[in-house]
Amino acid sequence: MRLVRAEKSLIENPVDFGRLGRQAGVIRVPGDPVTGVAEALVPIVTIANGTGPTVLISGGNHGDEYEGQLAALRLIHEIDPAQVAGRLIIVPVISTEASRAHTRLWPSGENFNRSFPGAPDGRQIERLAHFFTTVLFPAADIVIDLHSAGGIGWITPCSHMCVPRDPVQRKAMLEAMEAWNSDFHFFYTSDGNYLPNEAERQGKVVVTTELGGSSRIPVDVQALAWSGLTNVLRHFGVLEGAVVTRASLGLPPATLVDCRYDDGKVGAVTSGLFDAIVAPVGGLFEVVLEPGSPVVAGQPVGRIWSPEDPSRDPVDLVSPFTGYLIGLRTLPVVTQGQSMALIGREIDRETLLANG
């Protein structure tokens, strides 16, 4: 029988949010002697000085998404408390075992980003999620969670957001998302159990990213991870230095892309990451359109070859509507029914601010 839920986290907070300067600790999430699951050890660092907002920065929500992990580690290494007005709470690698194993999911097969709000007496992953929900989020004004497509794909490097209903929160999140200065930003929906959903429910300004993916991180993507993260921190006034805008860099405005498919017009589309197109057959996948490209209805974004029947014509993977190709599952081996592409329609910021 399930125990009655305690409100309070049973995990001890290894850092003191009231203390200035630099602190480092380890969040220890108990294992399970019955199933043999080992204790999870999750490093946490705080850098605090003076007065200002508190920003929670996390990488490695999904283990094989390393761009944000590297940017967060660099932040810990390079930022001195004297440069900070407020507090940075940095968890550079949330899913430590998955990161080591180069897997998106925990060794248990569970997805940390589908484990919210969590439970204090639940499975290990739920206990850690609950620690975020009841200890880390309440301490923060701003929550930055850094993702990419991980080992299986590529999403054009960008920041994005799960659009909140509250117009004030939405505007603050839009402006923070734009401070990343990427060429694209996109909007998505979710089932409500993601890390950003819980932070949004608590009224936080939430900034999230998709910084490329696959097993090789290009130098320019890691540079964007760093420039975007530090510029967002400057945008909130928690890190010293002037805020840079796309205009000040001589760049055109970013393209805003709406990847929320709740209008039922695009076929087998749900809220899954690459659900805009599903593989009609299995085989070997060839990319024919790079993510970040405009796409028209009926245009192939890739094709699937048949190694079992080499004489068979390849099957095109076709965009169901006109918009932008934001991401692709790029792993060359595909199975029938697999989610393959993230596509959205351009949206202007006034429409988003007015209607959500």
Ligand SMILES: [Zn+2]
């Ligand atoms: Zn992710």
